[in-house]
Amino acid sequence: MSLDLTATSIDLTRQLVDIPSVSGDEGPIADLVEAALAGATHLEVIRDGDAIVARTDLGRARRVVIAGHLDTVPINGNVPSHVETDEAGETVLWGRGTTDMKAGVAVQLKLAVELAEPAVDLTWIWYDHEEVAASLNGLGRIARNRPDLLAGDFAILGEPSNGRIEGGCNGTVRVRVTARGVRSHSARAWMGVNAVHGLAPALAKLAAYEPAIVPVDGLDYRESLNAVEIGGGVATNVIPDKAWMLVNYRFAPDKSAAEAIAFLEEFFAGYEVVVDDAADGARPGLDAPLAQEFVRAVGVEAGPKYGWTDVARFAALGVPAVNYGPGDPSLAHKDDERVPVAQITDCEEALRAWLTGAITA
Amino acid sequence: MSLDLTATSIDLTRQLVDIPSVSGDEGPIADLVEAALAGATHLEVIRDGDAIVARTDLGRARRVVIAGHLDTVPINGNVPSHVETDEAGETVLWGRGTTDMKAGVAVQLKLAVELAEPAVDLTWIWYDHEEVAASLNGLGRIARNRPDLLAGDFAILGEPSNGRIEGGCNGTVRVRVTARGVRSHSARAWMGVNAVHGLAPALAKLAAYEPAIVPVDGLDYRESLNAVEIGGGVATNVIPDKAWMLVNYRFAPDKSAAEAIAFLEEFFAGYEVVVDDAADGARPGLDAPLAQEFVRAVGVEAGPKYGWTDVARFAALGVPAVNYGPGDPSLAHKDDERVPVAQITDCEEALRAWLTGAITA
Numbered sequence: 223m224s225l226d227l228t229a230t231s232i233d234l235t236r237q238l239v240d241i242p243s244v245s246g247d248e249g250p251i252a253d254l255v256e257a258a259l260a261g262a263t264h265l266e267v268i269r270d271g272d273a274i275v276a277r278t279d280l281g282r283a284r285r286v287v288i289a290g291h292l293d294t295v296p297i298n299g300n301v302p303s304h305v306e307t308d309e310a311g312e313t314v315l316w317g318r319g320t321t322d323m324k325a326g327v328a329v330q331l332k333l334a335v336e337l338a339e340p341a342v343d344l345t346w347i348w349y350d351h352e353e354v355a356a357s358l359n360g361l362g363r364i365a366r367n368r369p370d371l372l373a374g375d376f377a378i379l380g381e382p383s384n385g386r387i388e389g390g391c392n393g394t395v396r397v398r399v400t401a402r403g404v405r406s407h408s409a410r411a412w413m414g415v416n417a418v419h420g421l422a423p424a425l426a427k428l429a430a431y432e433p434a435i436v437p438v439d440g441l442d443y444r445e446s447l448n449a450v451e452i453g454g455g456v457a458t459n460v461i462p463d464k465a466w467m468l469v470n471y472r473f474a475p476d477k478s479a480a481e482a483i484a485f486l487e488e489f490f491a492g493y494e495v496v497v498d499d500a501a502d503g504a505r506p507g508l509d510a511p512l513a514q515e516f517v518r519a520v521g522v523e524a525g526p527k528y529g530w531t532d533v534a535r536f537a538a539l540g541v542p543a544v545n546y547g548p549g550d551p552s553l554a555h556k557d558d559e560r561v562p563v564a565q566i567t568d569c570e571e572a573l574r575a576w577l578t579g580a581i582t583a
Numbered sequence: 584m585s586l587d588l589t590a591t592s593i594d595l596t597r598q599l600v601d602i603p604s605v606s607g608d609e610g611p612i613a614d615l616v617e618a619a620l621a622g623a624t625h626l627e628v629i630r631d632g633d634a635i636v637a638r639t640d641l642g643r644a645r646r647v648v649i650a651g652h653l654d655t656v657p658i659n660g661n662v663p664s665h666v667e668t669d670e671a672g673e674t675v676l677w678g679r680g681t682t683d684m685k686a687g688v689a690v691q692l693k694l695a696v697e698l699a700e701p702a703v704d705l706t707w708i709w710y711d712h713e714e715v716a717a718s719l720n721g722l723g724r725i726a727r728n729r730p731d732l733l734a735g736d737f738a739i740l741g742e743p744s745n746g747r748i749e750g751g752c753n754g755t756v757r758v759r760v761t762a763r764g765v766r767s768h769s770a771r772a773w774m775g776v777n778a779v780h781g782l783a784p785a786l787a788k789l790a791a792y793e794p795a796i797v798p799v800d801g802l803d804y805r806e807s808l809n810a811v812e813i814g815g816g817v818a819t820n821v822i823p824d825k826a827w828m829l830v831n832y833r834f835a836p837d838k839s840a841a842e843a844i845a846f847l848e849e850f851f852a853g854y855e856v857v858v859d860d861a862a863d864g865a866r867p868g869l870d871a872p873l874a875q876e877f878v879r880a881v882g883v884e885a886g887p888k889y890g891w892t893d894v895a896r897f898a899a900l901g902v903p904a905v906n907y908g909p910g911d912p913s914l915a916h917k918d919d920e921r922v923p924v925a926q927i928t929d930c931e932e933a934l935r936a937w938l939t940g941a942i943t944a
Contacts, residue, residue: 409890411807418810419790429780446772451816529770
């Protein structure tokens, strides 16, 4: 079995979707990608675990990094792929990973071998473990092991964005808010202190809160503040002595994760607040000259990205980065994940035109 | 192995505690009780599953039913029993079932064989499955199969009451209160409806509620209304579409379980309210002449019982019933369950004096 990188980007998406690559099992697909690149003499290919990096070294004035992840969330009866017509009459490719994000990877792989003489030097990165714990993330591993491989003047992450350009991303913090009480039998509740009832003021404040919309570098970042889990209880006849909420704050990239945590600690003053997860966002970086040229070339309006993505890893290294790829992000991880084939072709053409055209920035 | 019913009630408590009889495993202890009663010719002994009923038939004007359960909650390193001196300097018998309620059963067994000529006819009942689902309860099974065996003018249930007389019991209803929402990614929360936030008004109302104290037949029943469990959440990055509370209402016996459920349905109007469990309480029945005489004979003030007990099964059959037994009810089910030996002897003496004295009621 091998990958045919000269196929259309639609066919290539199908080839990729039909190779299962759930996080932790990216070995076979990484092997095939590495083998398929072997004949492209304009590329230096470097393997790091199950991530593949392919670089031109043409001495261009600027370097653009273009990255995508090879893994998917678990398959649930949605592999192999098939082509169908959706309710809107559009031809779509259906299956796990079509949207998130093998269509984006297919476009990248096709252009990587095709573009032997791009207008900028290119670093292509296809990596593992994006859909699982941040500590396993392949791009994060490369950033730690070989930060030089991520260096560039601009980065494009192929996460699904419906073919729009989505700049930066909100940050995310998750905290556990805990109320304490004293157990007693529920028939003599006055001998105890009900911790679930103790959560009431915090939950009421949270439910009443209206999240802000924060303009950053010309884009409006809409925040979210939500309980994503709540729990408490010992037994059905016991007054609970502990109750908690997991609260997720998606905050605009005008503030750091540390500032977001400080906000939550004040918001939930009087409760135990323990940080469960925290990641800085990324400013959109659309003031970078290469970014502005890219937006002009693609010819669509840029918007903000709400979900946290690996663009933040580039931002942390000082590389302006945007999300740009085929597929509806709201279908990511859904069992009926699918991508309009026209978006795959549109992305391929826009990227090719920009990378082979006159880049003056 | 056999039980020696001529031992002191303290020794007999130890014998019973050292025979494991966790709910569902009452066969061996029921066999020993049945065998030990064989020589008591003044008793007719009837077995129903692992429950033993022993009756006198002396043609007395009144019949008193005295009952206790043979089972315990699971053992947790607290069998066999031992004698120790507690912090207050009292001699206590320590171990699973000492309080709930083998000390009470020991007093009953001892008096059952000893009192061949009581002042009233007696029906003694030792039964199984009290500590588990109500549908398995041995006393409930007898009430269905042989309600004639529960007939009497007055009933005494040997549940721990610290040697006080506790009349009737609160009822209990448990409902599941559910809020619904719409899932979305927590980075785009405005596309969903957060069901945990939807619980906020219900939880706030519950936390602010001040339960009533309701006088019934001269005793003050203190009610409780509490969330005993709360839950909700799909994943840490998903707006939850469902959240729920289990709410336990311990209500005074002036109202039925159906009335308590109606109260909760109105209290939580706008939410899904599903009944999880419901049991009527029991009015104290202390206006019954035999009950009044018993209270005078024991010489302690009667108080209300807050926890639901099987006295409600007698009340449902029209038999006034009280709780009266050695042991602190707040130690029931605790791993350091223990009973002051003096309370065992006091109960034995008070019951003997009343059952052999002049009962005129």
